[in-house]
Amino acid sequence: MPPGYKAGRVMAKEAMKLVANNKKAYHDYFIEETYECGIVLHGTEVKSLRLGKCSIKEGYCRIDNGEMFVLGMNISPYEMGNIFNRDPLRPKKLLLHKAEIRKLQGQLSQQGYSLVPLQVYFKDGRAKVEIGLAKGKKLYDKRADIAKKDQRREHEREFKIQNL
Numbered sequence: 384m385p386p387g388y389k390a391g392r393v394m395a396k397e398a399m400k401l402v403a404n405n406k407k408a409y410h411d412y413f414i415e416e417t418y419e420c421g422i423v424l425h426g427t428e429v430k431s432l433r434l435g436k437c438s439i440k441e442g443y444c445r446i447d448n449g450e451m452f453v454l455g456m457n458i459s460p461y462e463m464g465n466i467f468n469r470d471p472l473r474p475k476k477l478l479l480h481k482a483e484i485r486k487l488q489g490q491l492s493q494q495g496y497s498l499v500p501l502q503v504y505f506k507d508g509r510a511k512v513e514i515g516l517a518k519g520k521k522l523y524d525k526r527a528d529i530a531k532k533d534q535r536r537e538h539e540r541e542f543k544i545q546n547l
Contacts, residue, residue: 399504404501405501412497417501419511439501442455444497449485
């Protein structure tokens with residue numbers, strides 16, 4: 384019987400389990416494109432991720448020698464890991480196709496673009512990082528976003544009162 388079958392019926396694929404989310408990136412940047420990458424981790428780092436001990440708020444991505452790394456991503460040490468724990472802030476390699484890395488390198492050479500991690504999650508048992516090609520927002524852009532958000536909340540509040 385092929386894998387994925389159990390007693391004559393198909394088992395559902397494992398859903399995406401979110402570990403960390405970078406809401407600040409959406410506030411500070413315009414996200415133009417997103418990419419899903421694998422990430423190279425060691426055993427205790429994976430165990431720590433499964434417990435949800437990860438922060439990507441200060442993280443950013445860099446391309447060195449045709450390889451992509453995420454820097455500033457903090458994976459807390461696993462409590463039972465003792466000597467096998469790695470440095471929480473060590474650069475972690477991201478797994479992307481060579482063509483995608485070259486395309487991103489060309490786009491990063493333009494003024495004002497950067498790569499930021501948006502989410503860390505498990506998909507089918509494998510750790511994944513969603514990165515975004517981002518262009519920095521100016522202060523007036525941020526103010527406009529905040530005003531839109533407040534206006535939307537006010538409309539939802541009015542709608543809720545009318546329907547009671």
